[in-house]
Amino acid sequence: MRIKKGVLVLINSKNLREDVEEIIELSKNINIEIVEYIHQNLNKPDPLTFIGKGKFEDLKELIAFVDAEVLVINSELSPRQYIHISKELNIEVYDRTDVILKIFSEHAETQESKLQIKLATLKHILPRIYGLGSEMSRTGGGIGTRGPGEQEKEYKKRTIKNEISKIQNKLKKIKSQRELTRKNKKDIIKVSIVGYASAGKSTLLKELSHENKIKISEKMFSTLSPKSRRVMLPSGLFVILSDTVGFIRNLPHELIEAFKSTLEEIKYSDLIIHLVDISSQNIEERISTAYDVLENIKALDIPRILVFNKIDKINDEQLSILKNIYKNAIFISCKTGENIENLKKAIQDKLIEEEIIKTFEIEEEYKNVQNWFKKRGKIGIEEIAFNNTDIKLKIYARNGGAL
Numbered sequence: 001m002r003i004k005k006g007v008l009v010l011i012n013s014k015n016l017r018e019d020v021e022e023i024i025e026l027s028k029n030i031n032i033e034i035v036e037y038i039h040q041n042l043n044k045p046d047p048l049t050f051i052g053k054g055k056f057e058d059l060k061e062l063i064a065f066v067d068a069e070v071l072v073i074n075s076e077l078s079p080r081q082y083i084h085i086s087k088e089l090n091i092e093v094y095d096r097t098d099v100i101l102k103i104f105s106e107h108a109e110t111q112e113s114k115l116q117i118k119l120a121t122l123k124h125i126l127p128r129i130y131g132l133g134s135e136m137s138r139t140g141g142g143i144g145t146r147g148p149g150e151q152e153k154e155y156k157k158r159t160i161k162n163e164i165s166k167i168q169n170k171l172k173k174i175k176s177q178r179e180l181t182r183k184n185k186k187d188i189i190k191v192s193i194v195g196y197a198s199a200g201k202s203t204l205l206k207e208l209s210h211e212n213k214i215k216i217s218e219k220m221f222s223t224l225s226p227k228s229r230r231v232m233l234p235s236g237l238f239v240i241l242s243d244t245v246g247f248i249r250n251l252p253h254e255l256i257e258a259f260k261s262t263l264e265e266i267k268y269s270d271l272i273i274h275l276v277d278i279s280s281q282n283i284e285e286r287i288s289t290a291y292d293v294l295e296n297i298k299a300l301d302i303p304r305i306l307v308f309n310k311i312d313k314i315n316d317e318q319l320s321i322l323k324n325i326y327k328n329a330i331f332i333s334c335k336t337g338e339n340i341e342n343l344k345k346a347i348q349d350k351l352i353e354e355e356i357i358k359t360f361e362i363e364e365e366y367k368n369v370q371n372w373f374k375k376r377g378k379i380g381i382e383e384i385a386f387n388n389t390d391i392k393l394k395i396y397a398r399n400g401g402a403l
């Protein structure tokens, strides 16, 4: 696809470099190359031009100067601002929500994620049609008349609203189907990987499950529908590990709404692995973004382990500083495989600590023990001691689950 040249506008950025880098990366995903940006500090965005009249003139000049085809604004525009700016500049305008929606729509694979993204997009553009009144009704002739422009607007609004309710119904059906499946699987221990976009969640799932078909990408939001795989813990007990859609700062509220049922699946986990890219510049903010989402879906009380990934990308000194700050965290590299086995052990230990896995010891005659080994996977087995006739085993099993 052809790359389009874009100009970027940001306001009131506290972390300008990181904000610029992030939105450049996001724009690249949808084939927009940002070549220049304008940053403006404002008490209040202008209701029409967003950045204020004077700066807007500068923006016009800049767009003409670099010959940009797209304007990207790293905030959410009101419908009025969107319409005014698009009309004045006569180029494509994307607010932050548009950018993220577009990336999502390009990555959606399952029927559910396609519907979710469509719903979010329709909800995002609907208010823009309300704002379109003045331009369209011009075709209607005199003031106060309901000419063809007005009718067209009404028709468009109605069509979108109908489509929204159709999609909502379809999504409800998918959700209840999933609830049914979940009920049937309640004996299985469920572990979810959550974290900021591109933290390496899918890579970790791939690494732990030895599964090659999982999609990994440098691009953000490569995973939109959760993937689940069986993973064997050191004792031999299986858990179901899932990764899910990545979090991001200021995720558009339409998207949180639309993806809520996907995100809510996290709520049914026995354990959450919160994965953080240790090489990112703003670790704390990324961690707190994940907390916000977990709070939003009421999953903060689920047992959680903090895991830092990509330790191959930082030096030893930086690593030891962070180990000192995050004393209970685990530090891994999916790329080199470092500490991956320890992570499995940590998952198992945490599940025992939280009494999700119970352990007990049995003593059996040698000849009877095969029965226990046949259940491997459903239970974990560790040999503790044996003599000529007897064997002592430590069993790991889901607490309350059927043996």
Ligand SMILES: Nc1nc2c(ncn2[C@@H]2O[C@H](COP(=O)(O)OP(=O)(O)OP(=O)(O)O)[C@@H](O)[C@H]2O)c(=O)[nH]1
Residues within 6 Å of the ligand: 196, 197, 198, 199, 200, 201, 202, 203, 204, 215, 216, 217, 218, 219, 220, 221, 222, 223, 224, 243, 244, 245, 246, 247, 309, 310, 311, 312, 313, 332, 333, 334, 335, 336
């Ligand atoms: N250097 C290094 N790169 C890694 C490591 N783990 C993952 N990556 C890279 O990070 C990028 C993102 O990985 P993904 O596994 O797709 O990340 P994700 O969290 O699933 O991303 P989304 O699904 O988009 O939220 C890819 O280019 C991976 O190859 C690691 O330990 N070290």
Ligand SMILES: [Mg+2]
Residues within 6 Å of the ligand: 201, 202, 203, 215, 222, 223, 243, 244
């Ligand atoms: Mg992924």
